[in-house]
Amino acid sequence: MTGLSxxxxxxxAIIGLAQGSLYSLIAIGLVLIxxxxxxxxxxxxxxxxxxxxxxxxxxxxxxxxxxxxxxxxIVVLGGIGYAYDSLVIRRLTxxxxxxxxILTLATxxxxxxxxxxxxxxxxxxxxxxxxxxxxxxxxxIGWDHVIAILAATLLSGVLYxxxxxxxxxxxxxxxxxxxxxxxxxGMPVKRLTSSIWAxxxxxxxxxxxxxxxxxxxxxxxxxxxxxxxxxxxxxxxxSIPGAVLGCLLIGVAEPFFDIAFPTLKGVGAxxxxxxxxxxxxxxxxxxxxxxxx
Amino acid sequence: MHISFRKSYKQxxxxxxDGAQATWYLSLLVLALAMPLLVDGYYLDELSxxxxxxxxxxxxxVLTGFSGQVxxxxxxxxxxxxxxxxxxxxxxxxxxxxxxxLATLISGAAGLAIxxxxxxxxxxxxxxxxxxxxxxxERLLGSGGDFTGGHGGMPVPDISLIxxxxxxxxxxxxxxxxxxxxxxxxxxNLTRTRSGRAMISLRDSEVSARGLGVNIAFFRAYAFxxxxxxxxxxxxxxxxxxxxxxxxxxxxxxxxxxxxxIVVGGLGTIHGAVLGAFFIMLLPTAxxxxxxxxxxxIATSGGLDSLAFGLILxxxxxxxxxxxxxxxxxxxxxxxVFPMYRRRSFQRQKTFLKTERLK
Numbered sequence: 347m348t349g350l351s352x353x354x355x356x357x358x359a360i361i362g363l364a365q366g367s368l369y370s371l372i373a374i375g376l377v378l379i380x381x382x383x384x385x386x387x388x389x390x391x392x393x394x395x396x397x398x399x400x401x402x403x404x405x406x407x408x409x410x411x412x413x414x415x416x417x418x419x420i421v422v423l424g425g426i427g428y429a430y431d432s433l434v435i436r437r438l439t440x441x442x443x444x445x446x447x448i449l450t451l452a453t454x455x456x457x458x459x460x461x462x463x464x465x466x467x468x469x470x471x472x473x474x475x476x477x478x479x480x481x482x483x484x485x486x487i488g489w490d491h492v493i494a495i496l497a498a499t500l501l502s503g504v505l506y507x508x509x510x511x512x513x514x515x516x517x518x519x520x521x522x523x524x525x526x527x528x529x530x531x532g533m534p535v536k537r538l539t540s541s542i543w544a545x546x547x548x549x550x551x552x553x554x555x556x557x558x559x560x561x562x563x564x565x566x567x568x569x570x571x572x573x574x575x576x577x578x579x580x581x582x583x584x585s586i587p588g589a590v591l592g593c594l595l596i597g598v599a600e601p602f603f604d605i606a607f608p609t610l611k612g613v614g615a616x617x618x619x620x621x622x623x624x625x626x627x628x629x630x631x632x633x634x635x636x637x638x639x
Numbered sequence: 640m641h642i643s644f645r646k647s648y649k650q651x652x653x654x655x656x657d658g659a660q661a662t663w664y665l666s667l668l669v670l671a672l673a674m675p676l677l678v679d680g681y682y683l684d685e686l687s688x689x690x691x692x693x694x695x696x697x698x699x700x701v702l703t704g705f706s707g708q709v710x711x712x713x714x715x716x717x718x719x720x721x722x723x724x725x726x727x728x729x730x731x732x733x734x735x736x737x738x739x740x741l742a743t744l745i746s747g748a749a750g751l752a753i754x755x756x757x758x759x760x761x762x763x764x765x766x767x768x769x770x771x772x773x774x775x776x777e778r779l780l781g782s783g784g785d786f787t788g789g790h791g792g793m794p795v796p797d798i799s800l801i802x803x804x805x806x807x808x809x810x811x812x813x814x815x816x817x818x819x820x821x822x823x824x825x826x827x828n829l830t831r832t833r834s835g836r837a838m839i840s841l842r843d844s845e846v847s848a849r850g851l852g853v854n855i856a857f858f859r860a861y862a863f864x865x866x867x868x869x870x871x872x873x874x875x876x877x878x879x880x881x882x883x884x885x886x887x888x889x890x891x892x893x894x895x896x897x898x899x900x901i902v903v904g905g906l907g908t909i910h911g912a913v914l915g916a917f918f919i920m921l922l923p924t925a926x927x928x929x930x931x932x933x934x935x936x937i938a939t940s941g942g943l944d945s946l947a948f949g950l951i952l953x954x955x956x957x958x959x960x961x962x963x964x965x966x967x968x969x970x971x972x973x974x975x976v977f978p979m980y981r982r983r984s985f986q987r988q989k990t991f992l993k994t995e996r997l998k
Contacts, residue, residue: 386763437957443762444709448902449956451895456949459942467942572774575767583763609782616771623768624756
């Protein structure tokens, strides 16, 4: 660690922050679904991958204008998320969590295979939203990274306002507290649940579209979803601020970890997660207490 | 229809339910022993793989099926067993008969450590923790340098049993079969004893188990130990079946294959692990028949195997969560009660979300 100048440290920290912001966009989707339905979506990383691939399809292959392709990709993923819940996941409501684990994991495998069959197993590049770099007194960062940080910050704020002040946001909160109770109060439980899945898939797609220019678009990019899991667990799975915090922590710590321990390069996120879980088995911000009988 | 009357208290925990069942299983064993006389080497090798995967599956079944702890990284324990065994054989010249139990114990100790670390985790946290463990183990094996052979891998010597070289297919088959039957007996006996029942009570409700005086922390760790030890044992045999070890053969997809195996076979049953192992081994063959029917562009693209894999899991989870063994029980029931079978007798109840959070 001694060989790093202060600029290098800043550079790594900002890149890590950008990476952490992308993790947190994926993790927000996970936490949304978990809070509303207590189901875990192991296919969230693959939703991100699909978002990036649809962006590639619309922007590069079909040649649509950037913003149109960007929005179309997010809308398509929203549709996929909605359909996935209303056609598949809904049938497993109330089944043991394990069933949904396996089901979403298997869906992830299927989506990866389908994307590979349709678009191919190579890596593709996605154009940047704003190309070029910016210079911050010796620290040079790509606009892609800056936009990732800005998007995550902005969307966390929007999400806060959405859940605090809008009617549908409050309905979703009620749903997460007591599904049957929400149903008795006349809330459209099925529609709300599917909307939450759509929202989560859209967050995944956004993360994919922002990650596309930084890393390449490939069928393997869904594995980043597991790092988002690690981040969300570090922060505490039940809360959005906790998950965002954990993801940022992991994102910033990762590049330094890789330099400090070259033998463990690439698995730093998991080592950090293990360490945190050893000290605080419920994550940094505790949301769950004990289980009911 | 066969009705078994209760005649003694020991009846519920007998090794076989009745004489008829004992006859069936013993004749199956005789058939398995006679296999080397009936089929040639290729099929014997395939059957050996089935037995080895069934051992690993039984290990995972003890953990996930009996004690209810999900593991997404069980291939890591298989890898630890395989590597420990091979390193002991090649580097330290430990005899095979000693190396297998030692490697099994090493893997079990790793499982015990993980079980202790994860003692307070449930559901998702446990799944991700075991997954992370598997990723870290794969990474460590890859960067282990000369000691583990790194990403280049490491060759595995032949089995040598007290001076006799075991290199023919039929010899290996018999070794694998013997260990498989022993493991079957161990796991079957586990379900007949207090510790097995304690694990199952843990799965069904932890609070009630504690109320009945089950030491939760102990049995969770014990399940982890036993499960990892069996996976390690499977690893030692798998090393000889592969001839060559590399970290990639114990990656995440292998863990998921193990999980697929017990889920498709039928979670929580011994039959499930064995049926699942047969299923896993037959799947590639069945797929290659199926590929002939498809346009060549899709058949050769490489994604088809994992597509089929995912699709099968999804279909089983949605339509037959009890797995192959559950389906077999239904068919059996159909013939047992022949004209009286009703679809309703196995209908799933409608369920609501029951929250696990208290706030």
